[in-house]
Amino acid sequence: xxxxxxxxxxxxxxxxxxxxxxxxxxxxxxxxxxxxxxxxxxxxxxxxxxxxxxxxxxxxxxxxxxxxxxxxxxxxxxxxxxxxxxxxxxxxxxxxxxxxxxxxxxxxxxxxxxxxxxxxxxxxxxxxxxxxxxxxxxxxxxxxxxxxxxxxxxxxxxxxxxxxxxxxxxxxxxxxxxxxxxxxxxxxxxxxxxxxxxxxxxxxxxxxxxxxxxxxxxxxxxxxxx
Numbered sequence: 001x002x003x004x005x006x007x008x009x010x011x012x013x014x015x016x017x018x019x020x021x022x023x024x025x026x027x028x029x030x031x032x033x034x035x036x037x038x039x040x041x042x043x044x045x046x047x048x049x050x051x052x053x054x055x056x057x058x059x060x061x062x063x064x065x066x067x068x069x070x071x072x073x074x075x076x077x078x079x080x081x082x083x084x085x086x087x088x089x090x091x092x093x094x095x096x097x098x099x100x101x102x103x104x105x106x107x108x109x110x111x112x113x114x115x116x117x118x119x120x121x122x123x124x125x126x127x128x129x130x131x132x133x134x135x136x137x138x139x140x141x142x143x144x145x146x147x148x149x150x151x152x153x154x155x156x157x158x159x160x161x162x163x164x165x166x167x168x169x170x171x172x173x174x175x176x177x178x179x180x181x182x183x184x185x186x187x188x189x190x191x192x193x194x195x196x197x198x199x200x201x202x203x204x205x206x207x208x209x210x211x212x213x214x215x216x217x218x219x220x221x222x223x224x225x226x
Contacts, residue, residue: 024085027184028220029074031193031209035116036066037123037133044118049210051094052217054195056131059203060098063125065133065196067109067116068209068217073187075221081184083224084177087144088169089193090218092207093152101151102202104195105132106168108176111139112190132196141194142176149204163207163214184221193219 036043036053039062043051057063089106093099114137115121125133134141147168172180183189195204207216 023079023225024222025225026220026222027075027077028218029070029076030215030219031068031070031217032074033116034066034068034208034217035118035121035123036064036208037121037125038062038064039125039127041124042116042118042121046210048118048208050208050212052091052195052206052208053204054104054197055098055203056102056197056200057127058201059100061203063127063133063197065125065194067123067138068193069112069116070191070193070219072184072189072191075184077184077187077225079225081181081223081225084172084180085222085224086169086171087180087222088167088220090165090167090220092163092165092211092214092216093205094163094207094211094214095151095205098203099151099205100201100203101149102204103146103198104149104202104204105146105198106144106170107134107138107141107194107196108144108179109138109141109192109194110179111137112192114138131198131200134194134196138192138194142173142179144172144176145170146198149202151202151204166206180221184223191219193217
């Protein structure tokens with residue numbers, strides 16, 4: 001009886017230690033680089049950096065997908081991450097005459113070395129690989145999920161600094177969770193987010209990382225650390 005009681009005390013003590021030292025927290029960062037990829041390659045000039053657009057071939061601006069890179073060190077991980085309960089993405093609409101509502105899909109890419117700089121980036125929207133236009137250019141893609149871009153078009157509001165915020169929250173599937181935990185725990189790694197059109201009509205228009213008025217593509221993880 002004494003031995004059994006002692007075992008229970010030890011187990012309780014271990015459980016208490018785990019509960020004391022496990023911490024839930026939110027980690028957020030904005031990207032350090034992004035690109036909107038069109039049929040001929042990255043959207044050129046400063047517009048390729050201040051916007052983050054995914055559009056179907058029906059778009060009057062032509063089809064595109066977009067890529068954003070986050071440095072793991074910018075999430076300021078202070079201790080080892082053991083779990084991710086959810087993640088959210090906040091985007092600022094920067095609407096224009098060609099903005100149209102519809103479905104887009106988000107992914108994380110295992111290819112984080114293909115450059116996004118305009119003169120070096122080899123990526124192109126592949127019109128033979130619809131709806132996403134991605135083909136096999138970005139290695140393995142972990143699907144995060146599809147969302148509806150509402151596209152409340154109002155260029156006047158945008159000019160007044162009243163851009164609408166779209167916040168999407170996702171549950172993370174096990175395979176993607178393992179990939180993201182490994183990336184976040186490595187301060188030298190890059191996390192690459194991809195957004196692509198998911199129907200025949202959408203033309204989503206959001207702010208990029210160098211937009212002059214708003215912060216775009218804020219990625220937030222709800223994590224548990226040791």
